[in-house]
Amino acid sequence: MKSSKIEFPKELYDELGAFIDSLETTSGALIEILHRAQEIFGYLSRDVQLYIARKLGIPGAEVYGVVSFYSTFTTKPSGKHTISVCMGTACFVRGADKILEKFKERLGIESNETTEDGLFTIKDVRCIGACGLAPVVTVDGKVYGRVKEEDVDNIINEYRGKEANNIDKVLR
């Protein structure tokens, strides 16, 4: 992925600032603020983390310490579609590791990486709790249950297909 720096528009920072100002107290609220920031920006860039640190009057290292501790927080932008393979135990014993390998092989990326076209990010997630449907894959929140290795291509193509349709519409 290119490392070109993306500047976020000021409005987004204003939105985050307004949220922080609306809190009764900022003491103990760092995790809550980071959740909101990730919702607004999509990920927590260095600039966003520093903005929060200055706004709260705490060292940037403290913010980064929390960001890097929790797996929900990400410092890299995600692809357009996030493929999450459940790696809970119930899914694992029903073959989720093979499904994950297949996705990695087909898309040529590892977990937590994004394809070059920016279309897909793969994540291995902890139990999403739909163990009756194991092994489970979710794409952007849509759940695919009892997934077999041979379903992997279909799932990927479903989303590639959507993209192709969109491009067609634009060209026409």
Added chain:
Amino acid sequence: MIKSLDDLMQIKKQYSNLLALREHRSASGPRMNILVCGGTGCVSSDSDRVIKNLELILKARGFADDVKVIQTGCFGFCEQGPIVKIEPDNVFYVRVSPKDAKDIVDEHVAKGNKIERLLFEDPHKKERIYKQEDMDFYKKQVRVALRNCGVIDPENIYEALAAGAYEALGKVLTTMSRDEVIDIVKKSGLRGRGGGGFPTGLKWEITKKQEDEEKFIICNADEGDPGAFMDRSILEGNPHNVLEAMAIGGYAIGANKGIVYIRVEYPLAVSRLNTAIKQARDFGLLGKNIFGTDFSFDVTIKYGAGAFVCGEETSLINSCEGKRGEPNYKPPYPAEEGYWGHPTCVNNVETFANIPVIITKGPEWFASMGTEKSKGTKVFALAGKINNVGLVEVPMGITLREIIFDIGGGIPGGKGFKAVQTGGPSGGVLTQKELDTPIDYDSLLSVGSMMGSGGMIVMDEDDNMVNIAKFYLEFTMDEACGRCAAGRIGTKRMFEILEKITQGRATMADLDGLKQLAYLVKDSSLCGLCQTAPNPVISTMKHFWGEYLEFIKDIDHPQGEGKYIPKNKIGIKA
């Protein structure tokens, strides 16, 4: 606004008709209720669209006023989801797809005909069964913590009130002293359902004894054990039950503030909990002067951010304070110095879910279930290689055989049972030998596993136990917070040795090293996460030593080859 116990009972009476059909009482109003499971499992298989279609078709056929569709919490039978139950006919439909909505309306609702193909088929007798209580899956279950899950609409406080919600709180606040409440909980024998099994009444008593202006009660809903979803289902199916219990606990220990620490990965539970908190505030069941007494109590939500260690209570408290979720050295225990330095009582969701019913039905009733030292029931999430994946609640003391073969319906594909992992990454395996051991806190510890929060993963003859141990170690290595060296480095080295073993590169010396390291990490780690992390290795080594040996290169194998290639290669990278 509810200002007294009388107000509450009045509302209960006024709305009791809501549940009439489900309790098989005659009443005015609609003639039929269609209950559709709205737990995460069933929603994942499209139960939302089942509801939408049912409502559209009922409207089109003119049944809209006559038949009410209700989204309930989890029925527990996740393998057969989405579940639809029709009352008062007491017909239980399984694997209902959105397309089936038409037949349910045109055949069942209009003509009273049961739809054969949607009935559960008993796998042994090959007969279709329509009553929930006739299914093997439900026969041995006793629903205490899960009561009303799958019965009421969790987003409708009137249904919860009609089912008796907040009655225990009213009784406690208007008629009982704080010591009396603690006494009842102690007498019931209730122990912490998060896994440790610490007596709940004692925890409350210790926190009550602390002298401080401000105290806190925290509900631990950071259910991190992969493959376990008891707490989520309780919060999704009956959130008022937990809020009521927190208020009771707050009264007992002297706390006016409650916090629910919940995983952000549970969006549905979060949203239903938020709805319930708002409703309870609107009715005056949370807030100032509850039931007209001078007791005030409110609950806020704190969100986790994906860290297994935050289920440990000191880590959880650090995370609530917005910090890295690393554990503290104990003592001081949270009961003495917890949230922002104040005495804090942390209880698990399922523990709380038992409290209101203990108050209303009495501690003797609760203590009549279970074994000598483990009273009541336990919810287990049954998953893995088992026919009936789902959520089951059983009396303590039931045997593993009953859970796996009677309730769980045995192993799919005619395969042999090999082992079951209880206690998740902190627990160990139980094998054929333990099938008839009565399950309680102490018996599980004595056979080298633990109760844990209630995850139960079943493995069949194809599963390689070394790979299972490696899977759990990879999890704990990943989730170890890094605070103590034993946890940080120990789990990593253990994982590396396991990887070496499964790749066929290990020698006997590695096995010895792994064993030594396992005990070292167990004895010297700071908190529960890494103290228990070696358990899957220790336990699989004890029960399946042979499977470890099969991977070892410097001993003679029956095959006469230097390196034995195991039949099952799950997780092995070439």
